């Protein structure tokens with residue numbers, strides 16, 4: 001008569017600096033939402049803890065309310081009070097920590113790039129751990145992300161296990177090894193860690209600057225499992241060039257280091273239901289894509305009559321960071337023009353000199369019928385570009401995973417990418433004879449120079465112009481590739497279970 005007890009799901013708490021669409025700067029925000037939702041669907045109890053930024057999109061948080069507790073947490077030798085808020089983001093329960101610290105850490109109108117980022121995020125990480133302890137939660141897994149929450153792992157073993165929070169194993173995902181959280185060693189003391197204990201080569205001492213502490217290294221050393229966001233990037237970072245100084249540390253911990261390709265949230269990024277685009281469409285009927293192209297051209301003042309109608313539309317949505325191959329993005333604008341296409345760039349840079357450089361180019365093409373540069377962050381316009389463009393360029397120098405190639409394929413926009421990181425794991429060249437026919441979905445080039453880039457873009461534009469029916473088949477095929485989180489989330493669960501054994 002007794003039913004066998006179902007194996008309960010895991011309790012996973014993510015601690016991170018971003019969650020889409022509420023607090024998103026780049027891929028990290030998308031990944032957090034996509035992974036949490038997929039884990040939830042598989043029956044796990046998933047919660048997230050974030051800072052309560054003043055600049056978040058509060059309209060996308062459901063039931064935001066202040067919890068009836070006062071959360072004191074340690075920083076700079078004192079206890080500081082925090083408010084804690086709870087709310088639901090895309091179905092995920094999220095706790096937002098609001099420090100009542102005089103430095104107003106998360107009331108800056110910005111997510112990052114503040115001079116005291118190290119202090120802002122070590123403060124937050126400590127308060128997040130304090131919240132887990134004081135609320136009596138007993139998670140199976142605490143999963144932190146990127147340098148901002150890297151200090152969670154050393155804090156757990158050095159401070160919180162002795163205080164009795166010992167139910168969990170620690171998972172850490174690095175979304176980009178370029179950003180490591182390096183600071184003068186004393187800075188780590190503020191959140192309650194002991195500098196002398198941690199400043200050794202096998203712990204948190206930076207591998208280049210021996211008087212500095214490296215938070216990302218701490219997460220690698222102290223977490224039970226470390227992942228990054230694609231198998232190819234996981235290989236690349238083991239080399240001196242790719243690892244940005246951490247290749248030796250990763251090599252020493254290679255048994256617990258894995259590359260898992262990100263997915264995309266296929267409900268958010270769905271051309272059949274997307275309300276941010278003019279006309280919805282599916283792989284069975286892609287007519288709406290053409291209408292979206294017409295509408296976008298009209299909206300941005302691009303040529304839309306006669307011969308212009310047949311021009312291939314090339315899109316690019318990106319942070320304008322050096323990693324993204326800024327010189328090739330500039331080149332792509334000119335090359336597209338030479339080849340008779342139209343080009344739309346949506347991007348922005350937090351480097352003033354890069355932003356300025358692109359503003360100059362934008363002015364140069366201000367009333368040009370074939371080129372438009374929109375230099376800001378604009379979620380709605382990004383959806384319009386994915387849904388309207390024919391070709392999407394991603395000439396990254398390195399790319400841990402990259403989401404825009406997957407999003408663009410989901411909307412039938414064919415990517416032209418450099419063979420690096422997650423781009424190499426998700427885009428397979430139509431002309432590569434080593435690739436099985438059913439996997440071919442885009443254009444890949446090898447080197448970060450103009451000639452190599454042209455070999456990818458030119459082929460794409462030639463196929464588009466010369467073989468329209470073949471192109472339409474490629475569009476349908478790209479739209480049907482499964483980029484959902486489903487199988488990647490299973491891999492995370494396998495690793496969680498492995499470290500819990």
Ligand code: ADP
Nearest residue numbers: 026027318319347376377378379382402403404
């Ligand atoms: P990264 O995390 O390095 O910025 P990813 O490709 O992993 O790169 O993720 C980028 C995400 O940010 C995508 O969802 C993309 O659509 C979005 N994005 C990038 N730049 C902009 C922009 N200017 N406006 C709107 N969305 C953007």
